[in-house]
Amino acid sequence: MGTFRGISFDLSVPGGAMLPVVGISSISVVPTHRRRGLLKAMMAQGLRSAVARGEAAAVLHSAEYGVYGRYGFAPATRHGGFTVDVRAGRGLRPGPAGTGILQPATMEDVRRFGPALFDRVRRSRAGAVSRPDWNWQARTGESVRPGETWTEPTAVVYRDVHGQVSGLVTYRVDGKWTDGVPDSTLTVTDLITTTPEALRALWRHLLSLDWVHTIDVPDAAPDDPAPLLLADARAVRPLPHPADCLRLRLLDLPVALAARTYATEGRLVLEVADPDGHVDGRWQLHVAADGSGHVTTTDGPAHLALDATTLAMLCLGGETAARLKGAGLVEELRPGAAATADALFRASLAPWCPDHF
Incomplete structure:
Protein backbone atom coordinates (compact mmCIF):
# COMPACT_ATOMS: atom_id res chain seq x y z
CA MET A 1 0.00 0.00 0.00
CA GLY A 2 3.03 2.22 -0.42
CA THR A 3 6.15 2.65 -2.52
CA PHE A 4 9.73 3.46 -1.60
CA ARG A 5 12.75 3.45 -3.89
CA GLY A 6 16.42 3.71 -2.97
CA ILE A 7 19.06 4.62 -5.57
CA SER A 8 22.77 4.33 -4.89
CA PHE A 9 24.57 7.61 -5.60
CA ASP A 10 27.71 9.31 -4.50
CA LEU A 11 27.51 12.86 -3.19
CA SER A 12 30.20 15.47 -3.72
CA VAL A 13 31.42 17.11 -0.50
CA PRO A 14 33.69 20.13 0.10
CA GLY A 15 37.18 19.29 -1.10
CA GLY A 16 36.07 17.13 -4.02
CA ALA A 17 35.65 13.74 -2.34
CA MET A 18 32.64 11.52 -3.00
CA LEU A 19 30.44 10.17 -0.23
CA PRO A 20 28.34 7.01 -0.81
CA VAL A 21 24.69 7.83 -0.18
CA VAL A 22 21.24 6.46 -0.90
CA GLY A 23 18.90 8.64 -2.92
CA ILE A 24 15.31 8.12 -1.80
CA SER A 25 12.58 8.56 -4.38
CA SER A 26 9.10 7.43 -5.45
CA ILE A 27 7.72 7.59 -1.91
CA SER A 28 3.97 7.19 -1.72
CA VAL A 29 1.18 5.85 0.46
CA VAL A 30 -2.26 5.20 -1.02
CA PRO A 31 -4.90 7.59 0.41
CA THR A 32 -6.89 4.80 2.02
CA HIS A 33 -3.90 3.79 4.17
CA ARG A 34 -2.61 7.13 5.38
CA ARG A 35 -1.86 7.78 9.06
CA ARG A 36 -1.04 4.13 9.74
CA GLY A 37 2.72 4.49 10.07
CA LEU A 38 3.56 3.09 6.64
CA LEU A 39 5.87 5.96 5.67
CA LYS A 40 7.65 5.75 9.01
CA ALA A 41 8.15 2.00 8.62
CA MET A 42 9.39 2.26 5.03
CA MET A 43 11.77 5.06 5.93
CA ALA A 44 13.16 3.18 8.94
CA GLN A 45 13.76 0.06 6.84
CA GLY A 46 15.26 2.08 4.00
CA LEU A 47 17.73 3.85 6.28
CA ARG A 48 18.68 0.60 8.03
CA SER A 49 19.37 -0.97 4.64
CA ALA A 50 21.50 2.01 3.63
CA VAL A 51 23.60 1.64 6.78
CA ALA A 52 24.03 -2.07 6.08
CA ARG A 53 25.28 -1.26 2.56
CA GLY A 54 27.82 1.20 3.94
CA GLU A 55 26.08 4.35 2.72
CA ALA A 56 26.99 7.18 5.06
CA ALA A 57 23.95 9.37 4.39
CA ALA A 58 20.61 9.55 2.64
CA VAL A 59 19.38 12.28 0.30
CA LEU A 60 16.03 13.18 -1.21
CA HIS A 61 13.98 15.99 -2.72
CA SER A 62 10.93 17.00 -0.74
CA ALA A 63 7.75 18.31 -2.35
CA GLU A 64 6.46 19.44 1.05
CA TYR A 65 8.82 21.26 3.39
CA GLY A 66 7.72 19.80 6.71
CA VAL A 67 7.38 16.11 5.88
CA TYR A 68 10.90 14.69 6.17
CA GLY A 69 12.36 16.67 9.03
CA ARG A 70 10.76 14.15 11.37
CA TYR A 71 13.09 11.51 9.87
CA GLY A 72 16.26 13.58 10.27
CA PHE A 73 16.41 15.15 6.79
CA ALA A 74 17.31 18.82 6.48
CA PRO A 75 17.88 21.24 3.59
CA ALA A 76 21.55 21.01 2.58
CA THR A 77 21.53 22.82 -0.78
CA ARG A 78 19.54 25.60 -2.40
CA ALA A 243 14.01 27.25 -2.60
CA ASP A 244 15.74 24.46 -0.78
CA CYS A 245 16.73 21.57 -2.98
CA LEU A 246 18.59 18.49 -1.71
CA ARG A 247 17.70 17.16 1.74
CA LEU A 248 20.43 15.34 3.67
CA ARG A 249 20.16 12.75 6.43
CA LEU A 250 23.41 11.73 8.14
CA LEU A 251 23.76 8.04 8.97
CA ASP A 252 27.46 7.48 9.71
CA LEU A 253 28.94 10.61 11.24
CA PRO A 254 32.63 9.58 11.34
CA VAL A 255 32.55 8.65 7.65
CA ALA A 256 30.43 11.62 6.54
CA LEU A 257 32.44 14.29 8.34
CA ALA A 258 35.83 12.73 7.55
CA ALA A 259 35.03 12.66 3.82
CA ARG A 260 35.04 16.43 3.40
CA THR A 261 37.89 18.93 3.60
CA TYR A 262 37.75 21.76 6.14
CA ALA A 263 38.71 25.42 5.78
CA THR A 264 41.08 25.57 8.73
CA GLU A 265 42.53 23.38 11.45
CA GLY A 266 40.78 23.14 14.79
CA ARG A 267 38.78 21.05 17.20
CA LEU A 268 35.05 20.97 17.89
CA VAL A 269 33.00 18.71 20.16
CA LEU A 270 29.37 18.24 19.14
CA GLU A 271 26.53 16.93 21.30
CA VAL A 272 24.17 15.48 18.69
CA ALA A 273 20.62 14.37 19.45
CA ASP A 274 19.18 11.77 17.08
CA PRO A 275 16.00 9.99 18.23
CA ASP A 276 16.60 7.25 15.66
CA GLY A 277 20.10 6.65 17.00
CA HIS A 278 22.11 6.86 13.79
CA VAL A 279 24.34 9.77 14.83
CA ASP A 280 23.29 10.27 18.45
CA GLY A 281 26.10 10.96 20.88
CA ARG A 282 29.02 13.22 21.67
CA TRP A 283 31.50 13.52 18.82
CA GLN A 284 34.88 15.16 18.57
CA LEU A 285 35.90 16.60 15.21
CA HIS A 286 39.63 17.18 14.94
CA VAL A 287 40.85 18.95 11.81
CA ALA A 288 44.54 18.81 10.88
CA ALA A 289 46.55 21.57 9.22
CA ASP A 290 45.94 20.01 5.78
CA GLY A 291 42.15 20.30 6.21
CA SER A 292 41.51 16.61 6.80
CA GLY A 293 39.06 15.74 9.55
CA HIS A 294 38.86 12.86 11.98
CA VAL A 295 35.79 12.08 14.10
CA THR A 296 35.67 10.03 17.30
CA THR A 297 33.33 9.66 20.23
CA THR A 298 34.37 11.47 23.39
CA ASP A 299 33.41 11.93 27.04
CA GLY A 300 34.85 15.42 27.14
CA PRO A 301 32.75 18.57 27.46
CA ALA A 302 30.71 19.50 24.39
CA HIS A 303 31.11 22.84 22.60
CA LEU A 304 27.86 22.87 20.60
CA ALA A 305 24.56 21.04 21.12
CA LEU A 306 22.29 20.41 18.14
CA ASP A 307 20.16 17.70 16.59
CA ALA A 308 20.85 15.53 13.55
CA THR A 309 18.78 17.67 11.19
CA THR A 310 20.61 20.84 12.17
CA LEU A 311 23.99 19.19 11.72
CA ALA A 312 22.93 18.13 8.23
CA MET A 313 22.39 21.80 7.37
CA LEU A 314 26.00 22.56 8.34
CA CYS A 315 27.64 19.52 6.79
CA LEU A 316 28.07 20.78 3.20
CA GLY A 317 28.74 24.39 4.14
CA GLY A 318 25.36 25.72 3.04
CA GLU A 319 24.36 27.10 6.44
CA THR A 320 26.14 28.85 9.30
CA ALA A 321 26.19 27.94 12.97
CA ALA A 322 25.79 31.63 13.82
CA ARG A 323 22.50 31.81 11.94
CA LEU A 324 21.31 28.53 13.42
CA LYS A 325 22.23 29.79 16.87
CA GLY A 326 20.16 32.92 16.25
CA ALA A 327 17.19 30.69 15.40
CA GLY A 328 17.65 28.68 18.58
CA LEU A 329 18.61 25.51 16.68
CA VAL A 330 22.15 25.41 18.06
CA GLU A 331 23.10 25.80 21.72
CA GLU A 332 26.55 27.22 22.29
CA LEU A 333 28.00 25.40 25.31
CA ARG A 334 31.39 27.08 25.04
CA PRO A 335 31.72 30.77 24.13
CA GLY A 336 32.85 31.19 20.53
CA ALA A 337 31.98 27.62 19.50
CA ALA A 338 29.58 28.77 16.76
CA ALA A 339 32.33 30.90 15.23
CA THR A 340 34.70 27.93 15.41
CA ALA A 341 32.15 25.75 13.64
CA ASP A 342 31.70 28.32 10.89
CA ALA A 343 35.45 28.66 10.38
CA LEU A 344 35.74 24.88 10.01
CA PHE A 345 32.66 24.12 7.88
CA ARG A 346 32.97 27.10 5.52
CA ALA A 347 32.98 26.15 1.82
CA SER A 348 34.35 28.30 -1.00
CA LEU A 349 31.29 27.66 -3.19
CA ALA A 350 27.67 27.31 -2.14
CA PRO A 351 26.51 23.68 -2.27
CA TRP A 352 24.22 22.91 -5.18
CA CYS A 353 22.50 19.86 -6.62
CA PRO A 354 21.70 20.28 -10.34
CA ASP A 355 19.74 17.02 -10.58
CA HIS A 356 16.42 15.71 -9.31
CA PHE A 357 15.59 12.04 -8.92
Whole structure:
Protein backbone atom coordinates (compact mmCIF):
# COMPACT_ATOMS: atom_id res chain seq x y z
CA MET A 1 0.00 0.00 0.00
CA GLY A 2 3.03 2.22 -0.42
CA THR A 3 6.15 2.65 -2.52
CA PHE A 4 9.73 3.46 -1.60
CA ARG A 5 12.75 3.45 -3.89
CA GLY A 6 16.42 3.71 -2.97
CA ILE A 7 19.06 4.62 -5.57
CA SER A 8 22.77 4.33 -4.89
CA PHE A 9 24.57 7.61 -5.60
CA ASP A 10 27.71 9.31 -4.50
CA LEU A 11 27.51 12.86 -3.19
CA SER A 12 30.20 15.47 -3.72
CA VAL A 13 31.42 17.11 -0.50
CA PRO A 14 33.69 20.13 0.10
CA GLY A 15 37.18 19.29 -1.10
CA GLY A 16 36.07 17.13 -4.02
CA ALA A 17 35.65 13.74 -2.34
CA MET A 18 32.64 11.52 -3.00
CA LEU A 19 30.44 10.17 -0.23
CA PRO A 20 28.34 7.01 -0.81
CA VAL A 21 24.69 7.83 -0.18
CA VAL A 22 21.24 6.46 -0.90
CA GLY A 23 18.90 8.64 -2.92
CA ILE A 24 15.31 8.12 -1.80
CA SER A 25 12.58 8.56 -4.38
CA SER A 26 9.10 7.43 -5.45
CA ILE A 27 7.72 7.59 -1.91
CA SER A 28 3.97 7.19 -1.72
CA VAL A 29 1.18 5.85 0.46
CA VAL A 30 -2.26 5.20 -1.02
CA PRO A 31 -4.90 7.59 0.41
CA THR A 32 -6.89 4.80 2.02
CA HIS A 33 -3.90 3.79 4.17
CA ARG A 34 -2.61 7.13 5.38
CA ARG A 35 -1.86 7.78 9.06
CA ARG A 36 -1.04 4.13 9.74
CA GLY A 37 2.72 4.49 10.07
CA LEU A 38 3.56 3.09 6.64
CA LEU A 39 5.87 5.96 5.67
CA LYS A 40 7.65 5.75 9.01
CA ALA A 41 8.15 2.00 8.62
CA MET A 42 9.39 2.26 5.03
CA MET A 43 11.77 5.06 5.93
CA ALA A 44 13.16 3.18 8.94
CA GLN A 45 13.76 0.06 6.84
CA GLY A 46 15.26 2.08 4.00
CA LEU A 47 17.73 3.85 6.28
CA ARG A 48 18.68 0.60 8.03
CA SER A 49 19.37 -0.97 4.64
CA ALA A 50 21.50 2.01 3.63
CA VAL A 51 23.60 1.64 6.78
CA ALA A 52 24.03 -2.07 6.08
CA ARG A 53 25.28 -1.26 2.56
CA GLY A 54 27.82 1.20 3.94
CA GLU A 55 26.08 4.35 2.72
CA ALA A 56 26.99 7.18 5.06
CA ALA A 57 23.95 9.37 4.39
CA ALA A 58 20.61 9.55 2.64
CA VAL A 59 19.38 12.28 0.30
CA LEU A 60 16.03 13.18 -1.21
CA HIS A 61 13.98 15.99 -2.72
CA SER A 62 10.93 17.00 -0.74
CA ALA A 63 7.75 18.31 -2.35
CA GLU A 64 6.46 19.44 1.05
CA TYR A 65 8.82 21.26 3.39
CA GLY A 66 7.72 19.80 6.71
CA VAL A 67 7.38 16.11 5.88
CA TYR A 68 10.90 14.69 6.17
CA GLY A 69 12.36 16.67 9.03
CA ARG A 70 10.76 14.15 11.37
CA TYR A 71 13.09 11.51 9.87
CA GLY A 72 16.26 13.58 10.27
CA PHE A 73 16.41 15.15 6.79
CA ALA A 74 17.31 18.82 6.48
CA PRO A 75 17.88 21.24 3.59
CA ALA A 76 21.55 21.01 2.58
CA THR A 77 21.53 22.82 -0.78
CA ARG A 78 19.54 25.60 -2.40
CA HIS A 79 18.72 26.38 -5.99
CA GLY A 80 17.29 29.38 -7.71
CA GLY A 81 17.24 30.04 -11.41
CA PHE A 82 17.40 33.35 -13.19
CA THR A 83 16.20 35.02 -16.36
CA VAL A 84 18.14 37.36 -18.64
CA ASP A 85 16.68 40.18 -20.72
CA VAL A 86 19.02 39.84 -23.68
CA ARG A 87 18.58 43.37 -25.03
CA ALA A 88 18.95 45.01 -21.62
CA GLY A 89 22.04 42.92 -20.86
CA ARG A 90 23.94 44.46 -23.80
CA GLY A 91 26.08 41.37 -24.32
CA LEU A 92 29.17 40.40 -22.39
CA ARG A 93 31.35 42.83 -20.51
CA PRO A 94 34.86 43.24 -21.97
CA GLY A 95 37.09 40.25 -21.36
CA PRO A 96 39.39 37.71 -22.96
CA ALA A 97 38.32 36.58 -26.41
CA GLY A 98 39.28 32.97 -25.76
CA THR A 99 41.36 30.62 -27.86
CA GLY A 100 38.94 27.71 -28.32
CA ILE A 101 36.09 27.02 -30.72
CA LEU A 102 32.37 26.28 -30.50
CA GLN A 103 30.94 23.28 -32.31
CA PRO A 104 27.38 21.96 -32.72
CA ALA A 105 26.87 18.63 -31.01
CA THR A 106 24.50 15.68 -31.36
CA MET A 107 22.82 13.83 -28.54
CA GLU A 108 25.34 11.05 -29.12
CA ASP A 109 28.08 13.63 -28.53
CA VAL A 110 26.38 14.69 -25.29
CA ARG A 111 26.31 11.10 -24.10
CA ARG A 112 29.98 10.71 -25.03
CA PHE A 113 31.37 13.95 -23.57
CA GLY A 114 28.86 14.79 -20.86
CA PRO A 115 29.55 12.20 -18.13
CA ALA A 116 33.29 12.87 -17.81
CA LEU A 117 32.76 16.62 -18.05
CA PHE A 118 30.07 16.57 -15.36
CA ASP A 119 32.20 14.43 -13.04
CA ARG A 120 35.06 16.93 -13.34
CA VAL A 121 32.79 19.86 -12.53
CA ARG A 122 30.96 18.37 -9.59
CA ARG A 123 34.18 17.77 -7.69
CA SER A 124 34.51 21.53 -7.36
CA ARG A 125 31.08 21.99 -5.78
CA ALA A 126 29.52 20.11 -2.88
CA GLY A 127 25.96 18.86 -3.10
CA ALA A 128 25.93 17.23 -6.54
CA VAL A 129 24.98 13.59 -6.92
CA SER A 130 26.35 11.23 -9.56
CA ARG A 131 24.56 10.92 -12.89
CA PRO A 132 24.04 7.25 -13.77
CA ASP A 133 23.72 6.10 -17.38
CA TRP A 134 19.92 6.25 -17.20
CA ASN A 135 20.15 9.96 -16.38
CA TRP A 136 22.13 10.69 -19.54
CA GLN A 137 19.83 8.48 -21.58
CA ALA A 138 16.83 10.49 -20.38
CA ARG A 139 18.58 13.82 -21.07
CA THR A 140 19.38 12.85 -24.64
CA GLY A 141 16.17 11.08 -25.64
CA GLU A 142 17.67 7.61 -25.76
CA SER A 143 15.19 6.61 -23.06
CA VAL A 144 11.76 8.27 -22.85
CA ARG A 145 9.33 7.38 -20.09
CA PRO A 146 5.76 6.39 -21.03
CA GLY A 147 3.55 9.44 -21.39
CA GLU A 148 6.45 11.85 -21.90
CA THR A 149 6.98 13.88 -25.06
CA TRP A 150 10.60 14.27 -26.10
CA THR A 151 11.80 17.37 -27.92
CA GLU A 152 15.47 17.25 -28.77
CA PRO A 153 17.42 20.26 -27.49
CA THR A 154 20.15 22.08 -29.35
CA ALA A 155 23.61 21.18 -28.07
CA VAL A 156 26.88 23.09 -28.40
CA VAL A 157 30.33 22.14 -27.08
CA TYR A 158 33.38 24.30 -26.48
CA ARG A 159 36.80 22.90 -27.33
CA ASP A 160 39.87 24.55 -25.87
CA VAL A 161 43.07 25.29 -27.75
CA HIS A 162 44.16 21.68 -27.22
CA GLY A 163 40.94 20.31 -28.71
CA GLN A 164 39.58 19.10 -25.37
CA VAL A 165 35.88 19.60 -24.59
CA SER A 166 35.70 21.94 -21.59
CA GLY A 167 32.12 23.15 -21.93
CA LEU A 168 28.70 21.90 -22.97
CA VAL A 169 25.32 23.59 -23.19
CA THR A 170 21.93 22.22 -24.22
CA TYR A 171 18.88 24.41 -24.70
CA ARG A 172 15.46 24.77 -26.32
CA VAL A 173 13.93 27.84 -27.98
CA ASP A 174 10.15 28.26 -27.98
CA GLY A 175 9.88 30.20 -31.27
CA LYS A 176 7.34 32.67 -29.86
CA TRP A 177 6.20 35.77 -31.78
CA THR A 178 4.40 38.74 -30.22
CA ASP A 179 2.44 41.16 -32.44
CA GLY A 180 4.25 39.84 -35.48
CA VAL A 181 7.69 40.32 -33.94
CA PRO A 182 10.06 37.53 -32.82
CA ASP A 183 9.96 37.25 -29.03
CA SER A 184 11.53 33.88 -28.26
CA THR A 185 12.60 32.51 -24.92
CA LEU A 186 15.62 30.23 -24.77
CA THR A 187 15.59 27.75 -21.87
CA VAL A 188 18.90 26.26 -20.77
CA THR A 189 18.52 22.58 -19.91
CA ASP A 190 22.15 21.87 -19.04
CA LEU A 191 25.28 24.00 -18.82
CA ILE A 192 28.55 22.38 -17.77
CA THR A 193 31.89 24.16 -17.93
CA THR A 194 35.29 23.40 -16.44
CA THR A 195 36.93 26.76 -17.18
CA PRO A 196 35.91 30.46 -17.12
CA GLU A 197 36.89 30.60 -20.81
CA ALA A 198 34.34 27.91 -21.69
CA LEU A 199 31.64 29.59 -19.61
CA ARG A 200 32.24 32.92 -21.31
CA ALA A 201 32.25 31.40 -24.80
CA LEU A 202 29.00 29.50 -24.29
CA TRP A 203 27.24 32.55 -22.83
CA ARG A 204 28.44 34.64 -25.75
CA HIS A 205 26.79 32.09 -28.03
CA LEU A 206 23.49 32.14 -26.11
CA LEU A 207 23.34 35.93 -26.07
CA SER A 208 24.04 36.18 -29.80
CA LEU A 209 21.16 34.05 -31.10
CA ASP A 210 18.70 35.82 -33.39
CA TRP A 211 15.09 36.29 -32.27
CA VAL A 212 15.89 35.33 -28.65
CA HIS A 213 14.87 38.11 -26.26
CA THR A 214 14.86 36.16 -23.00
CA ILE A 215 17.12 33.45 -21.61
CA ASP A 216 15.81 31.33 -18.75
CA VAL A 217 18.08 29.24 -16.55
CA PRO A 218 15.50 27.35 -14.45
CA ASP A 219 17.99 25.83 -12.04
CA ALA A 220 21.28 27.43 -11.10
CA ALA A 221 23.67 27.49 -8.18
CA PRO A 222 22.99 30.30 -5.67
CA ASP A 223 26.36 31.83 -6.56
CA ASP A 224 26.38 31.07 -10.30
CA PRO A 225 28.99 33.43 -11.84
CA ALA A 226 27.21 33.84 -15.19
CA PRO A 227 25.35 37.09 -14.29
CA LEU A 228 28.71 38.75 -13.64
CA LEU A 229 29.62 38.28 -17.30
CA LEU A 230 26.95 40.67 -18.59
CA ALA A 231 27.68 44.27 -19.50
CA ASP A 232 24.59 45.20 -17.49
CA ALA A 233 23.97 42.77 -14.64
CA ARG A 234 20.61 44.46 -13.92
CA ALA A 235 19.25 42.55 -16.90
CA VAL A 236 19.35 39.43 -14.71
CA ARG A 237 16.34 38.70 -12.52
CA PRO A 238 15.87 35.74 -10.18
CA LEU A 239 13.10 33.39 -11.19
CA PRO A 240 10.24 33.14 -8.68
CA HIS A 241 10.48 31.00 -5.59
CA PRO A 242 14.13 30.08 -5.09
CA ALA A 243 14.01 27.25 -2.60
CA ASP A 244 15.74 24.46 -0.78
CA CYS A 245 16.73 21.57 -2.98
CA LEU A 246 18.59 18.49 -1.71
CA ARG A 247 17.70 17.16 1.74
CA LEU A 248 20.43 15.34 3.67
CA ARG A 249 20.16 12.75 6.43
CA LEU A 250 23.41 11.73 8.14
CA LEU A 251 23.76 8.04 8.97
CA ASP A 252 27.46 7.48 9.71
CA LEU A 253 28.94 10.61 11.24
CA PRO A 254 32.63 9.58 11.34
CA VAL A 255 32.55 8.65 7.65
CA ALA A 256 30.43 11.62 6.54
CA LEU A 257 32.44 14.29 8.34
CA ALA A 258 35.83 12.73 7.55
CA ALA A 259 35.03 12.66 3.82
CA ARG A 260 35.04 16.43 3.40
CA THR A 261 37.89 18.93 3.60
CA TYR A 262 37.75 21.76 6.14
CA ALA A 263 38.71 25.42 5.78
CA THR A 264 41.08 25.57 8.73
CA GLU A 265 42.53 23.38 11.45
CA GLY A 266 40.78 23.14 14.79
CA ARG A 267 38.78 21.05 17.20
CA LEU A 268 35.05 20.97 17.89
CA VAL A 269 33.00 18.71 20.16
CA LEU A 270 29.37 18.24 19.14
CA GLU A 271 26.53 16.93 21.30
CA VAL A 272 24.17 15.48 18.69
CA ALA A 273 20.62 14.37 19.45
CA ASP A 274 19.18 11.77 17.08
CA PRO A 275 16.00 9.99 18.23
CA ASP A 276 16.60 7.25 15.66
CA GLY A 277 20.10 6.65 17.00
CA HIS A 278 22.11 6.86 13.79
CA VAL A 279 24.34 9.77 14.83
CA ASP A 280 23.29 10.27 18.45
CA GLY A 281 26.10 10.96 20.88
CA ARG A 282 29.02 13.22 21.67
CA TRP A 283 31.50 13.52 18.82
CA GLN A 284 34.88 15.16 18.57
CA LEU A 285 35.90 16.60 15.21
CA HIS A 286 39.63 17.18 14.94
CA VAL A 287 40.85 18.95 11.81
CA ALA A 288 44.54 18.81 10.88
CA ALA A 289 46.55 21.57 9.22
CA ASP A 290 45.94 20.01 5.78
CA GLY A 291 42.15 20.30 6.21
CA SER A 292 41.51 16.61 6.80
CA GLY A 293 39.06 15.74 9.55
CA HIS A 294 38.86 12.86 11.98
CA VAL A 295 35.79 12.08 14.10
CA THR A 296 35.67 10.03 17.30
CA THR A 297 33.33 9.66 20.23
CA THR A 298 34.37 11.47 23.39
CA ASP A 299 33.41 11.93 27.04
CA GLY A 300 34.85 15.42 27.14
CA PRO A 301 32.75 18.57 27.46
CA ALA A 302 30.71 19.50 24.39
CA HIS A 303 31.11 22.84 22.60
CA LEU A 304 27.86 22.87 20.60
CA ALA A 305 24.56 21.04 21.12
CA LEU A 306 22.29 20.41 18.14
CA ASP A 307 20.16 17.70 16.59
CA ALA A 308 20.85 15.53 13.55
CA THR A 309 18.78 17.67 11.19
CA THR A 310 20.61 20.84 12.17
CA LEU A 311 23.99 19.19 11.72
CA ALA A 312 22.93 18.13 8.23
CA MET A 313 22.39 21.80 7.37
CA LEU A 314 26.00 22.56 8.34
CA CYS A 315 27.64 19.52 6.79
CA LEU A 316 28.07 20.78 3.20
CA GLY A 317 28.74 24.39 4.14
CA GLY A 318 25.36 25.72 3.04
CA GLU A 319 24.36 27.10 6.44
CA THR A 320 26.14 28.85 9.30
CA ALA A 321 26.19 27.94 12.97
CA ALA A 322 25.79 31.63 13.82
CA ARG A 323 22.50 31.81 11.94
CA LEU A 324 21.31 28.53 13.42
CA LYS A 325 22.23 29.79 16.87
CA GLY A 326 20.16 32.92 16.25
CA ALA A 327 17.19 30.69 15.40
CA GLY A 328 17.65 28.68 18.58
CA LEU A 329 18.61 25.51 16.68
CA VAL A 330 22.15 25.41 18.06
CA GLU A 331 23.10 25.80 21.72
CA GLU A 332 26.55 27.22 22.29
CA LEU A 333 28.00 25.40 25.31
CA ARG A 334 31.39 27.08 25.04
CA PRO A 335 31.72 30.77 24.13
CA GLY A 336 32.85 31.19 20.53
CA ALA A 337 31.98 27.62 19.50
CA ALA A 338 29.58 28.77 16.76
CA ALA A 339 32.33 30.90 15.23
CA THR A 340 34.70 27.93 15.41
CA ALA A 341 32.15 25.75 13.64
CA ASP A 342 31.70 28.32 10.89
CA ALA A 343 35.45 28.66 10.38
CA LEU A 344 35.74 24.88 10.01
CA PHE A 345 32.66 24.12 7.88
CA ARG A 346 32.97 27.10 5.52
CA ALA A 347 32.98 26.15 1.82
CA SER A 348 34.35 28.30 -1.00
CA LEU A 349 31.29 27.66 -3.19
CA ALA A 350 27.67 27.31 -2.14
CA PRO A 351 26.51 23.68 -2.27
CA TRP A 352 24.22 22.91 -5.18
CA CYS A 353 22.50 19.86 -6.62
CA PRO A 354 21.70 20.28 -10.34
CA ASP A 355 19.74 17.02 -10.58
CA HIS A 356 16.42 15.71 -9.31
CA PHE A 357 15.59 12.04 -8.92
